[in-house]
Amino acid sequence: MEHVGAADLSDFREEVGRWISDNFPVSLKNMANPMSREAMAFPTEDQEIWRKAMGAKGWGTPTWPTAYGAAGLTRDHARVIQQELLRAGAYNPIGGMGVMMFGPTLLEYGTAAQKAQHLPPIVRGDFQWCQGFSEPGAGSDLVSLQTRADDKGDHFLVNGQKTWTSGAQWAEWCFCLVRTNPHDKYNGISLVLFPMSTPGVEARPIKLINGNSSFCELFLTDVKVSKDQLVGSLNGGWAIAKRLLQHERTALAGSTTTAVEAYSLRELARKYVGTDAGGRIANPDLRARIVANEMEGRIFKQTALRATAEAKEGGDVSALSSMMKNANTRQMQQRTELAIEILGHQGIGWEGDSFSETELTVVRDFLYGKAPSIYGGSQEVQYNIISKRILGLPS
């Protein structure tokens, strides 16, 4: 990792600040990042303007190589961009699974042709990707997956069923784990790529407890996949998948350190619970629990900073991603529980004019908030990883 002088960075910070104020549509200021798949699938005009501007600049994927249209910057520069976005009340419109996990994995394992084909549209935010990993019989135990790809000479023929595939109904492409050798559990899996428009690909939305349908069942029937869309070697997909899942964990672990928070617990409490004569949140029990949660949030951010600093010094922090994901998830889930509790009767709404937009956001966040301890490797699976790989506890 190259080190950057403070002077360089402060010039850069000025440049970024200026560019954001010239390009970021004011109508989007301080809106929570509309990075939910649904919102990305139906963007407003200003959201499109902003995505295209950031995409063309390459700043949505700041550290990726310039060869693919990205900015080729250091992590320090990337942090400056993130900080300036936050300061301006802006968000990074380039995201999704292509950015979080597929891109970094392809950079490592893809052929030159694959990288040239797939990375630029991710950098520009033109294409969204979906992750065809989980199956009805293969969730935490992903290696038991059964969807098979048969070798047909110049192509593979894929048959099977994936499930919980987030954004499959809106994605342009899918990175998909398939079985290419039924006799070898670990060394019989490959990673293939195909456009969602391929005949035989059918995505059926599933409704979630928060009312959204952000994921799908994905049926694959005689889907033809060109052989040049095999990533890595045939039957070598499991190692790549594990690497990809590590990128996913790391991204998920860091997600709340960069997000603009849609609401502040303290402000909600002042408004809905009130304050005492000393100006404190009126209910001491609630106050204590809110503070404890916010302290955990602050410590999580301190830990993220420490991990970044140590990574820069060459320490191996990948082992920490499991711990970070669980810590982040725990704090976030407690936060959303506290939020509905603070709202009282206004924290049980589902829809309609009796509830404000913020109140409904709190409820929907609380409901969706149950998911992060399940996806990306469940909480229990992360604890297994920590106890086996980090602590060396026996099987």
Next chain:
Amino acid sequence: MAILSEEQSMLREAARGWVDVRSPITAFRKMRDSGNRLHFDTDSWKEQAALGWAGVIIPEAYGGSDFGFLSMGLVLEELGRTLVASPLLASGLVAASAITLGGDEAQKQEWLPAIAEGTAIATLAFEEGAAHVPEKVATTASGTQVGFKISGKKHFVVEGLAADVFIVSARVPDGSDTDQAIELFLVRGDAPGLTRQELKTMDSRGYASLEFHDVEGQRLGSGGNGWSILATTLDRARAGLAAEMLGSATQAFYLTMDYLKTRVQFDSLIGSFQALQHRAARMFMELELARSAVEAALQAVENGASDMPELVSLAKAKVGETLQLVTNEMIQMHGGIGMTDEHDAGLFLKRARVCEAMYGNQSYHRNRYADILGY
């Protein structure tokens, strides 16, 4: 682990090496069982002083090395690993801070070089009751022609048995009952009218209650800022203690992991049971989080950051919670053997609860954090 300078890495390695060879936990046990009246081993303390630890935060002009608080934290963390009974925190960090921050030139000349050498032990006497409320001071100091006369009682004075000099908080009479009327005073250990009473605590370390009857004291510095010096000194004390607690928690955790990898029940290593594995993994997570908070607090002390008080409270609360969890689990996961005096688990548990009570417990610090940030 924070990014360390070369000097800091060397200091930590030296401390780790010394602790492992010269002061493993058996040394603590030996001291405890020896009936040692001071509750620390004076030869061991001489070795620590010879390594320069007592002068780590003392300016070079007064015989210290001025290595700073991160460095002091590194040493204290290592001492915490084997529960080394040492006056380093009380004298080399807490009292040295108060004198450096508040003393006049003559007072600094008189005490700091001796503290840095380890030849004098100084300590802060400020607690008066069961709860940690440092601004609640009933001890009085009345001015006379020659100096001040101190009267009152101090409780739970760390290294109060060994101290050569006390830094005592007291109220000056002209003032109100506000914090502004609090000043700090240097009182010699052999001053007439001062009596010390040993406090026997579960961690077998040296504490005393003090009684002052018209005891001669010298005001620290020129007065007027006693409370702010005390407040800053206490935050430094908390950050230093937090580092020690982190060391104890880390060690208690890894000793427990070792046991899970050796104890067999049901024809299996007990570490293979998922019920224990997940609790172990959670402890690992809390330890990593606590380490971040402690390092950030030490850094804030080092930089004199304006948000030091809140960061210190964040750290003391988090490391307190983590140490409590880990020491409880250490006993639980050891089963019956963990309940015995012969096993070290109990030593960690007992020290943990004393550290928890010192300089404000979790509840105190969560509440303080909330007050500072206006919740």
